[in-house]
Amino acid sequence: MHAGSLLAAVGSFLHARAQNGHWHLRIDDIDPPRAVPESVAAIQKSLECHGLPFDGDVQYQSHHTVRYEHALNRLNERGDLFYCVCTRAMLGPTGSCQNACADKNQTNAASASLRVKVPPDTFITLDDDFLGSQSWHLGQQLSDFVVRRRDGLYAYQLAAAVDDAAPLATQVTRGSDLLDSTPRQVFLQRRLGLSSPQYGHLPIIKDQNGFKLSKQQGATAVDDDHPANNLRGAVRALGQPSPPSNLKDPASLLAWSLAQWDPSRVPR
Numbered sequence: 001m002h003a004g005s006l007l008a009a010v011g012s013f014l015h016a017r018a019q020n021g022h023w024h025l026r027i028d029d030i031d032p033p034r035a036v037p038e039s040v041a042a043i044q045k046s047l048e049c050h051g052l053p054f055d056g057d058v059q060y061q062s063h064h065t066v067r068y069e070h071a072l073n074r075l076n077e078r079g080d081l082f083y084c085v086c087t088r089a090m091l092g093p094t095g096s097c098q099n100a101c102a103d104k105n106q107t108n109a110a111s112a113s114l115r116v117k118v119p120p121d122t123f124i125t126l127d128d129d130f131l132g133s134q135s136w137h138l139g140q141q142l143s144d145f146v147v148r149r150r151d152g153l154y155a156y157q158l159a160a161a162v163d164d165a166a167p168l169a170t171q172v173t174r175g176s177d178l179l180d181s182t183p184r185q186v187f188l189q190r191r192l193g194l195s196s197p198q199y200g201h202l203p204i205i206k207d208q209n210g211f212k213l214s215k216q217q218g219a220t221a222v223d224d225d226h227p228a229n230n231l232r233g234a235v236r237a238l239g240q241p242s243p244p245s246n247l248k249d250p251a252s253l254l255a256w257s258l259a260q261w262d263p264s265r266v267p268r
Contacts, residue, residue, distance in 0.1 A: 012173035051250030124183035129200025165194035
């Protein structure tokens, strides 16, 4: 966990606990080539050191493949899927594909991805817990996205849409870098007849070059030996009052912050 992921953890923890909700840990490990086995233990250790206990057992998306395949079958039965051999650069209004694969209505293709058809007039609106009213013209902005990759792995949008649907989850609180994933996931939930959770998107931490703090950008792990300092930084970044300096224990610091939690203070 780096400072950005800790911020998301603290924000989602406080938001859930303030509503007497459960807070769950899910490992999104649907991309085996990128999975680092020891990272799960490191995440759990950091959460424990920072006084962030999760409810129930750890969930793994790699254990949910039956759910995802069932969802794909339902979409296919509706006629919502098509095979596509195009790259990202070939898609969109200026690309050479321009939905040609969908027009051909291919029933199979070697080394092809599966995309979902998004009608051009599709609009998705929702009320975000922190950002307020949000609206996307999905049919124009994020049309015909991948639900199964050409290497056969399930796409994040499909996996998250299925796992985040109510009653499996009733609230999803995450970084605003995932905001443009939300309309795609809501669209899939509606096509699958699933109920969408309540969404809330928190601010993200950026590096000195203006990029989102991430492992890919070389973000360093949080120092588990100084959890109180890390928590204070996260709470301040969430726009909440700074905990008193005499609070050193993570549990006490979080309990104080929970009593002060105000979603309206979270920066947009």
